[in-house]
Amino acid sequence: MNAxxxxxIPESVLVVIHTPSLEVLLIERADAPGYWQSVTGSKDAVDEPLHLTCIREVAEETGIEIGSAAVPLANLSDWGLANVYEIYPRWRHRYAEGVTHNTEHVFGLQVPAGIAVRLAPREHTAFAWLPWREAADRCFSPSNAEAVLQLPRFAADTA
Known part of the structure; x- marks a missing residue:
């Protein structure tokens, strides 16, 4: 029997994974077909640093290892943006009773074109690399779409 x-924890990261040419990786949720998004995930502990949440979630959801030779830690950038949003009712049961809002911190991760993606099948069923405008249009979450639309500005800041 499972415990x-x-x-x-109602604090999470959103990681916009992109190539140098601004193609964005989107993944489709297994529990909500047609819901496309960037990598997202909650902190495992209140004191978990956000960059470690990013490293863990990107590895779990895509198999991409931040800190590897192909994707150095320096390629992960904190965009200094945070969105506070109402948690969709369909997912509120995952949080403590009475929790209705989440704070989502936005990061970017530049990866080489053609990098291998390995999905966690319990979480996601498909992935797509799309030009940034198309990716923004496909995101189900308004905060995710807005983050993708910010990509050219943040990618230029790190170039």
């Missing part, structure tokens, strides 16, 4: 899961 009950601890409630999710």
């Amino acid at each position: 009950p899961r601890s409630p999710k």
Whole structure:
């Protein structure tokens, strides 16, 4: 018998994974077909540093290892943006009773074109590399779409 899961912490990261030519990786949720998004995930502990949440979530959801020779840690950038949004009712059961909002911190991750992606099948069923404008249009979450639309500005700052 499985032990009950601890409630999710209402603080998360959103990682816009992109190539130098601004193609964006989107992944389709297994629990919501047609819901395309960037890598997202909640902190595992209140004191978990956000960059470690990014490293863990990117590895879990895509198999991309931040800190490897192909994707140095320097390629992960904190965009200094945070979105506070209402948690969709369909997912509120994952949080402590009464929690209705989440704070999402936005990061960018530049990866080489053609990098291998290995999805976690319980979480995502498909992936696509799309030009940034198309990716923004496909995102189900308004905050995710807005983050993707910010990509050219943040990518230029790190070039």
